[in-house]
Amino acid sequence: MHINIIMIQPLIALLFGVLILILPRLLNYLIAIYLIFIGLVGLFPHIFSTLT
Numbered sequence: 001m002h003i004n005i006i007m008i009q010p011l012i013a014l015l016f017g018v019l020i021l022i023l024p025r026l027l028n029y030l031i032a033i034y035l036i037f038i039g040l041v042g043l044f045p046h047i048f049s050t051l052t
Contacts, residue, residue: 009038 016030040047 012037 012034016034019030020027
C-alpha cells in the first residue's frame with residue numbers, strides 16, 4: 001500500500017483536532033510540530049518519498 005503525503009495531512013489534522021478538543025493546552029505544541037513537519041516535507045521532498 002502506497003501512502004502519499006496528501007493522504008496523511010487530513011489524518012494528522014483530524015488527530016490534532018481531537019487532541020485540541022480534549023487538551024486545549026496542547027494547541028501550541030501540536031501546531032508547532034505540524035508546521036515543522038510540513039516545512040521539512042516541503043524543503044526535502046526526496047527524504048519522504050519511496051524509491052520505486
